[in-house]
Amino acid sequence: MNNTHFKTFCRDISLGLITIITLLFLCNVSGVFDYGEISSKPKQMWHSLAQKDSVNTAQIIFSGNSQSIFLNPLILDSITKKSSRFFGSFGAQIEGISWFFSNSWDYLDPELLVLETHSLDSMYPTIIDSIRYARWENDYPHFNTFTPSFNYIPWSKNKFPSFSSLFDTYKFEFTYLVTGPVIKNHHLFETHPEYFIEALFPPKNNKLKGFRESWCLPISNSLLQDYNNDWIPAPDMPINPKKFQIIESIIKICKAKGIKVLLYESPMYFKHIKPQKKRQKQLDSFCQRLNTPFINLNLNPSLTRTPAYFESTRGINQHLTIAGANAVSKALALAIVEQTSLLKAKPINQNYKKVRD
Amino acid sequence: MGFANLFFWFALSSYFLLYWTVLNRPNQLKLRNISLLIVSYLFYASWDWRFLGIILFSSILDYIVGIKLDTTIDANKRKLLLFLSVFVNLGFLSVFKYHNFFIESAQVALNSIGVNHDLLYLNWVLPVGISFYTFQTMSYTIDVYRKEIRSTKDPFVFFTYIAFFPQLLAGPIERAKDLIPQFEKIHVFEIKAAKKAVLRILWGAFKKIVIANRLAIFVNEGYAHPEQLTGLTTVLVIVFFVIQLYCDFSGYCDMAIGTARLLGFKLSENFTRPLLAKNIKTVYQRWHITIHKWFRDYIYFQLKPPKTKFRKCINVLLVFGLAGLWHGSGLNFLFWGLMNGLLILILDPVIDKAAKVGSKRLALIPLILAHISVYLSLIFFRSQNLDHAKSMFMGLFRWESSILNSNDRANILQLGLGKFELLFGLLFIVIVFSVEYYQEYHEKRINSFYDGNGLNRWFITIALSLSIIFFGFYNGRTGANFNKTNENKQEQFIYEAF
Numbered sequence: 001m002n003n004t005h006f007k008t009f010c011r012d013i014s015l016g017l018i019t020i021i022t023l024l025f026l027c028n029v030s031g032v033f034d035y036g037e038i039s040s041k042p043k044q045m046w047h048s049l050a051q052k053d054s055v056n057t058a059q060i061i062f063s064g065n066s067q068s069i070f071l072n073p074l075i076l077d078s079i080t081k082k083s084s085r086f087f088g089s090f091g092a093q094i095e096g097i098s099w100f101f102s103n104s105w106d107y108l109d110p111e112l113l114v115l116e117t118h119s120l121d122s123m124y125p126t127i128i129d130s131i132r133y134a135r136w137e138n139d140y141p142h143f144n145t146f147t148p149s150f151n152y153i154p155w156s157k158n159k160f161p162s163f164s165s166l167f168d169t170y171k172f173e174f175t176y177l178v179t180g181p182v183i184k185n186h187h188l189f190e191t192h193p194e195y196f197i198e199a200l201f202p203p204k205n206n207k208l209k210g211f212r213e214s215w216c217l218p219i220s221n222s223l224l225q226d227y228n229n230d231w232i233p234a235p236d237m238p239i240n241p242k243k244f245q246i247i248e249s250i251i252k253i254c255k256a257k258g259i260k261v262l263l264y265e266s267p268m269y270f271k272h273i274k275p276q277k278k279r280q281k282q283l284d285s286f287c288q289r290l291n292t293p294f295i296n297l298n299l300n301p302s303l304t305r306t307p308a309y310f311e312s313t314r315g316i317n318q319h320l321t322i323a324g325a326n327a328v329s330k331a332l333a334l335a336i337v338e339q340t341s342l343l344k345a346k347p348i349n350q351n352y353k354k355v356r357d
Numbered sequence: 358m359g360f361a362n363l364f365f366w367f368a369l370s371s372y373f374l375l376y377w378t379v380l381n382r383p384n385q386l387k388l389r390n391i392s393l394l395i396v397s398y399l400f401y402a403s404w405d406w407r408f409l410g411i412i413l414f415s416s417i418l419d420y421i422v423g424i425k426l427d428t429t430i431d432a433n434k435r436k437l438l439l440f441l442s443v444f445v446n447l448g449f450l451s452v453f454k455y456h457n458f459f460i461e462s463a464q465v466a467l468n469s470i471g472v473n474h475d476l477l478y479l480n481w482v483l484p485v486g487i488s489f490y491t492f493q494t495m496s497y498t499i500d501v502y503r504k505e506i507r508s509t510k511d512p513f514v515f516f517t518y519i520a521f522f523p524q525l526l527a528g529p530i531e532r533a534k535d536l537i538p539q540f541e542k543i544h545v546f547e548i549k550a551a552k553k554a555v556l557r558i559l560w561g562a563f564k565k566i567v568i569a570n571r572l573a574i575f576v577n578e579g580y581a582h583p584e585q586l587t588g589l590t591t592v593l594v595i596v597f598f599v600i601q602l603y604c605d606f607s608g609y610c611d612m613a614i615g616t617a618r619l620l621g622f623k624l625s626e627n628f629t630r631p632l633l634a635k636n637i638k639t640v641y642q643r644w645h646i647t648i649h650k651w652f653r654d655y656i657y658f659q660l661k662p663p664k665t666k667f668r669k670c671i672n673v674l675l676v677f678g679l680a681g682l683w684h685g686s687g688l689n690f691l692f693w694g695l696m697n698g699l700l701i702l703i704l705d706p707v708i709d710k711a712a713k714v715g716s717k718r719l720a721l722i723p724l725i726l727a728h729i730s731v732y733l734s735l736i737f738f739r740s741q742n743l744d745h746a747k748s749m750f751m752g753l754f755r756w757e758s759s760i761l762n763s764n765d766r767a768n769i770l771q772l773g774l775g776k777f778e779l780l781f782g783l784l785f786i787v788i789v790f791s792v793e794y795y796q797e798y799h800e801k802r803i804n805s806f807y808d809g810n811g812l813n814r815w816f817i818t819i820a821l822s823l824s825i826i827f828f829g830f831y832n833g834r835t836g837a838n839f840n841k842t843n844e845n846k847q848e849q850f851i852y853e854a855f
Contacts, residue, residue, distance in 0.1 A: 005546055005547075005548040006377055006378075006546050006548075008548060009546075009548050009551050009552065010374075012552070013555070016815070016818060016819065016822070019819060020819065020822050020823065020826075023823065024826070182826075183826070183832070184832075186826055186827050186828075186829070186834075187827075187828075187834055189777070189781075189827055189828070190775065190777040190778045190781055190828065191775055191777070191778070193777055215775075220585075221585065222582050222585045
């Protein structure tokens, strides 16, 4: 065998692999592929806070996950006559939301906090998120626009995870650790080019104020047919009591700061899910106990019986289309206005800090 | 584990280093072949170790039959030995692949004469690659029987020939005279060939992961609900399936050929730009070349030479019918095969005549017609059964008032892929066919690419790798508008199912 040729070949292949890995690493570190992050983590919230447009001026803060991110701020603001802002992310759970707010009350001063209840649904945080939240417990949020993604390397104080078990059980998360969000969100060019463009060229004036325009297509004819045939609707989904503990702590902190809280449940098409009786009972009794208003939009037939408002999906989680988001925004804003006590002006808090770089 | 699995490439890289540094030496030939055999069996076992016994049994039987055929002079005994080999190999295939088809056909026949007896169906998993390695091993025994080759005495060489991992699962089906001699010699590392092999693997992966997996979402969604398709979407589903099938299988073959070449082995070409073929016969001379050559050499040429045109038609239909059945056990596959046989008999003479008599433009019309017919025949190939195929054909008659109205555009986007995914898909299809066009008509330019400046090849290699990473459909990626909760099987190679 010609050793020189073989060595040259191996060298060229190694060089090629190093080039590709370096490019992937740079893409990872740039934060661009992170931008539309759909895993349960508060990075999206930090981006919004870091944009500084509505920080300290948002009078109504909406928070949740993909069930509330598509609301229309123009409709919300025009009806409530207040400025609103969304802090949340796709797949956000109440743990992440709680962590976010507990680290950012010094920078926010809303009159009202509106929480959507699907963030209470049980999706256990991954090992990576648990490690990440533990690490960030004592870490102040950073408001730099360049956010390195070294967070994905689990250098936890407490425990170094076993990579073999991580690989076996969380193959996907392990790949994520090694390659960062690039592999997980590699499809960003095609599925959400607007995220890509927004991450590269952040808009100066963010009209959507943290919300996003829905890309969901309305219920198709074939799905409507399926609803009438052998469709098995999603079952009643009661909430894990531990989640209520978390949301209770948020409500208590808000009360102490003079911030009103409202809970609402985003609707789904009435045939897509079974009536959520147990869930509703839980939420009603929880909100009554804490004297917190709760608006269940699943009880609004003008919303739930309009197929054009809902995503054409055979999965449990059904999102709003643009039309649906507009209708829900209107219904929610009117409900907020009806609860007039929610929108009384509150004294200005002199103690909150201004955002700095 | 297969070509679509990252672990395979890690394992191959390690074996590649070991192979060229330690194993591929003059005094290590036997060890090298043993290592290839072990690696091949491990590769097969990673799919399903239970079926290793079948491939081992088949190999042992045909090894012994081969030796006996060489040493036996009696013609009847030789026929018996050949019959034994063919019977056992086809027996395995019949039991695992065709049992339920035969039972269903028998059931229908019995029911039609009033006999209502429930026959036994089997729910056995089809051993992966069985259609390929049984035909490969049969070709060996047939060639030895015909005295075209001598049997191989080295069991490790023979067993590795049957189980050689790059081509074990879905071909190319190699003839013994081409592949066995390569196991009997030490290879020289050729850097140019190795670099070409890497490019070939990447090109195959690009076709499979970026194009075929992507189009699979659209096609699967379309075939799942044929009654919902309009005329335009039906056409798109049909065309996309042809491209998906081509990119999937030719992509696999590129990776197989490239992988073998990295180890110094040359496998046969299995695809030579069939979609640029000038008539239907040429399509099948360029598509899955090794299986069609197998049917030509071992079935068609063995039939009595036809004295009449009618007899020739029967021979052609018989061979295409069998080729159809090879692909799958169902009447729809038989129908597909027969349809293509008919198309060759009816349309090819028209195309050839038009090409001779008229201008090139005149020849285009029957040529386009021929390609359309082949694409339409693939509806039977893809459908689950004849009724399903009928539903797809019905879609061709559901045209809205204007072809590109907003409803039709919305319908297209309901088939699982987002707008940009479709657009990028079209772009990549154009790239693949542009490259094939150059390969067909400007071979010198392609050769100069391989012989010329290394920077171009470097750039293309990086571009292909990044395209696979950023535009590939892997890791369970679903389309932007994908709505199904059912697991999408686009990552499996289509021909592995045969």
